[in-house]
Amino acid sequence: MRRKTLSGQIYSYFLIVIILSLLSVGAFSYIQSSKALDGQVKQYMEQMIDSASYQTDSYLQAYELLSNTVSSNSDVRSFMEMKPDDSYEYYVYSDKIKKFAEASVQSVVTLYKQLNMIYVVGQHGRSVIYENQNLLNFDPVLVQEQYDNLMKIAGDGKIALLNMSIRPVDQGSVVTMARKVRGPSYGDENRGVAAIEIKLAELAKTWDRVSLGKEGFFFIVDDTGNYIYPPTMGQRKPKDELSSLILASGNQTFIHKYNGEERMFVSRKSAYSDWNLVASMPVKELRRPADTIRTTTLIVGLVTLVVALWLAYRFGRSIIAPIRELKESMRETEKGNWQYIDEIGRTDEMGGLIHSYNLMVTRLSDMIERVYEAELEQQKNALELGETKLERQRAEFQSLQLQINPHFLYNTLETINCYAIVQDSSEITEMVEAMAFMLRYSVQTNLEEITVANELNHVRNYMIVLQHRTGKEFEIDVAIPPSLLLEKMVRLTLQPLIENIFQHAFPDGVESYHYIRIDASKEGGLFQVFIEDNGIGMKPEQLAELRRKLEENRLAEPEEVEGKGSLERGGIGLMNVHRRIQMVFGEAYGLSVDSGWGQxxxxxxxxxxxxxxRIRG
Structure with a gap:
């Protein structure tokens, strides 16, 4: 199985974080920008169509006023009642209608350019056709055919917009606005049709303002599915698939495949003319800005990824290189070659670690030299002082070795335990086992977290040794709930407090009414362990002095007490426990004391x- 290297893991983690960040940012940006652009384009097309629809309706309403004027003219209505064979009467009405048409058109100059012709046709077959100040004559059969069509389509008294012309040559280039006309009496039935033909070319100037790019286009479909504009669309069959979709969509936007290309269609139906004004643009053109954003994002992302991976590689090397150097130096040190590492130019944490390593190597080298010198000196003295002193010096040297190497003491305690078992001494066995457990637990000097159960076990071993030393039995009341036994606390904090109680709370010895109780609780995000006794307590000045020392947040040092030959250690254990809790969990935590004299x-x-x-260096 291939071993994972620290540099490979750092590089892999950097790669995962960078790729995930780029993918999430890129995808989110692309999706959001695409939605925003689609919405803006759709809104732009809708505004263009709404504007074109409004202007178209305005133009057509102006023509409707002209149509109303023509259809309500008394001469036009009387013309519908004339005898078809009376040439004189026809001449009179034709001249009157022509003069009326000229006056009406000249009064509305803005309509002049768009106007193709004005004509009235009666059911008697006679017609008056006015074009640009002239009266035209048409084939009566053709006129009758158009009249029949107009009478079928035009509404009763309402305006009808038709994609037709009375003149074949104008078919497809004009739109006809027609209205049925009654006789002189308003109660009469419809006697004919008054129609106005409007040039699409002039009206299209309004529609041509709809800017939809190179591949976009604008067209109009009437309510029967016929294509009104542009003329090229008139070649399509009425009510084909596209016009059917437009009629069915109403004012909704939809996407349809047109001439092998997906396009977006935005339709608005005019409330006045019942025309459907439609704008269309290719989907690929709509998505082009989003595609540009996506391409730019990919390019920038790839460049960023390459640069980030290069930086990650350099960063990994800057961390791994000194670690590898430190590893090789430690291997040489294991072989007995005291190898030092250059510290020049290293002021970061790695430099501090290398400095500590060099300091350790220096101290180990000095200690080895001292041991060798002591051993040589002892050997010299053994030769001079004789066999007895030599044995004594060997014992002292072994004692020194036991202090330097705790494993020697472990083995010695195990040997004593074996002898106690052989001699069938359960007291010695129990005491040695407890002492060995305490020693193993105590020599681990790191401030690591352990459980409450571990600390209670250490206290139990301490009580075993203490009871064998004093010959008195004493039980500690442990009231900690079982659910809290696996909570975390700092190593070697509970036993020193118990030892402090035995040393100072019961100065006259432990009596049967004395007790020590250990309890714990969790509340408000805090875990608290309580150790309570009913000893002599503290005087107010002693309690104030102890609290002051706890507030200084410093490890205590033993001090010489005047008039005594030994070191006074009262309070040292408490302050060290308090400070070690703060070193692990922070300044907000630690040890607090409540006491009263005799209480x-x-x-x-x-x-x-x-x-x-949180171990602080």
Missing amino acids: GTRLTMTMPETARP
């Missing part, structure tokens, strides 16, 4: 309920 003492260790250890 006992209550010690409280406060730690976070759930926290990671």
